[in-house]
Amino acid sequence: MCRLALKTANEPFSPFDVLQAMEAMQEGYDGSGLGLLLRGMEFADFKYETKNPILSGIAHTEKALHRLNTFMQDKGFDLKYDHEFDIDAASIEAKDRHKYFLRVYKLPASWSSFNEEQVESELMMTRLALRRDGESNDNDLTVFSFWPDVAMIKEVGWPLGVGEALGLDAGRIKSRICMAQGRQNTNWGINLYACHPFFIQGIGTMTNGENTAFIPIRDWLTGTHFPGYIGYQSDSEVFAHILHYVIKQLKLPLEAYKHVITPLKTEELIEHPQGEFLRGLRDVCRRLIIDGPNCVMASLPDETSMLVMDAKKLRPATIGGKPGEWAMASEMCGVDAMIPDRDRSLDFMPMREHTIIVPPDRQEFQIWSQFDQFPLPQAA
Template sequence: MCRLALKTASEAFSPYEVLQGMEAMQEGYDGSGLGLLLRGLDFDDYTYNTKNPVLSGIAHTEEAWDRLRNYMDSHGFELKYDHDFDTAPGHLKAHNRYRYFLRVYKLPQSISEKSEEEIEHDLMMTRLALRKDGELHGDDLTVFSFWPDVATIKEVGWPLEIGDGLRLFDNRIKSRVCMAQGRQNTNYGINLYACHPFFIQGIATMTNGENTAFVPIRDWLLGKHFPGYTGYQSDSETFTHILHYTLKQLKLPLQAYKHIITPLRGDELANHPQGDFLRGLRDSCRRLIIDGPNAVIGTLPDETCMLVMDQKKLRPATVGGRPGAWAIASEMCGVDAMVPDRDPSLDFQPMREHTILVPPERKELTIWSQHDPYPLGQAA
């Protein structure tokens, strides 16, 4: 089992707060990987234009660092800000790290004048090209995300050790949403690309559990020949790509995600007001049905946060909070650490049919059931 923690708040906060929530659940992971994804960025030494994409990753050698800078320069990306982590290496297990980077770029005119869909495609392809470059040079360059208002940090080690090593407690970088996963290495070797959260075109998810239907789901996604459906160093990356497929390609609303990964039974669909449509959706996406146990937490570009469970419900998760600040965690103690000033009697643990949403305004939770009708229009 891994451990998951997410905090979302109207006022930007330090990612160190979420690392403290991870510390409260430390018996659930083994230090083989920590992933952080931040949305709604706030830098203390830079006024950030949220239209500019942020490139996140690690250059393991000076040569990789030079190739990265040359690639971005040669493709017309103008560097606007380069975050200095001011690392304290004694706290970090990894030694072959030349430079951690969060670099804000202005888009070249050749890209900025394109449609939104084309810009999203170009950002994705830039990330994939840099990742491929690192792989061709002995994995000396690791790139996690390249997207507006998103920063991703991943490293091997224990959460607070990594937070101390990267000085994440100094409030120089804050965000309104922070996702964190502490990895329990069960299926694969230690690989930074296997650390959650996973990210594609503004969509991020992280998972506690195992996707035993991984191979047929992966093969189905690969068969779509979409460039971003690649990697798969972890079986959980398929959850991110299924959510992307739901929203971006099928153009269905977020509620459809639950109907795809864990469809209702035939007798339940027979009594559902949209049963005919959902039966067709189930049949056409049958290969995307997951086999748990899983708890999946996701976030979207508008800062919506989501929690869903699979049918087996053997990977717990709890959500709690107050207007303006909410937390989702694998254990109640994680929620306690992140939002202590709440009414814990209002905490909620979803059942297998629920999708829990924290909307961008963060006033209250939305608890939606698969048995309820949902809008069939265009995805947001």
């Protein structure tokens, strides 16, 4: 079973803090892997400018690394920083890891005329092109993300062991948000692309549980023919894509996500102040209704964090912390490990109707209920 931990703080911290929470929750997973998403980056040996995208992934061979360099050069990307991990290769289970890369690039000069949407689209297309390149070369190149201020690391093994082997305990990398998930997706055979967190255009989600409605959701997302809606090595990848669809394509507020994945029942919607609109939304997004036990944690480009659960709350989670610093975890001991010096009486375990939102200022978290008025002018 997967365990989830997310920490968000105004002061950048080491991902190793979160790995210690994973260790605290170790009873809940099989040590088959670790996935990390870091946001709000700070490098000890480089002054990072947040507008520059960071490419995260693994080159499994020298040849792949060479192809990557050529590709990025040809596209006009200027390499500003190449983070060198202090690797203890012997401690890493997999033997085909030629180089982990976390590289900061400067956008090509030719993109200067692009608007924000075009840049976002081009960044995604670049990531997808690199992914395809790896897939067509015997999977010798794995690319997790290519986005400003976001870094991702995924590896097979025991989370704390992986963190140590990659030298994450040295504090050379810090971030304001860290999402960690402690299990490779062994459901489908080990594949790094099947490992949480999942990422698309700045949006990252991770989940524990099982999405039993995966196939119909995948079929629908694939049918939209949006280039980023691919992969699906894991049934949980659709959570990231649904969030992306709700926010970026439908341009609905974050609160709509819960109404899409776990809509209220008809009899509840009849009583709801915007029941008619929400019922229509439920019907049109019917193929995106998730099923099975799931707890979803997400973070967005503006450093908002979110926590929701399935409609029956079959996977609980806890949020706790203090102004400026909050932690969410699938186990309370995970929250304890991340922020021990908090007022525990203020911890909150959301119910099935809740969406927990930690806004970028991190002063307090919001508990938004599906039964509340929906924050959308047109729905009124």
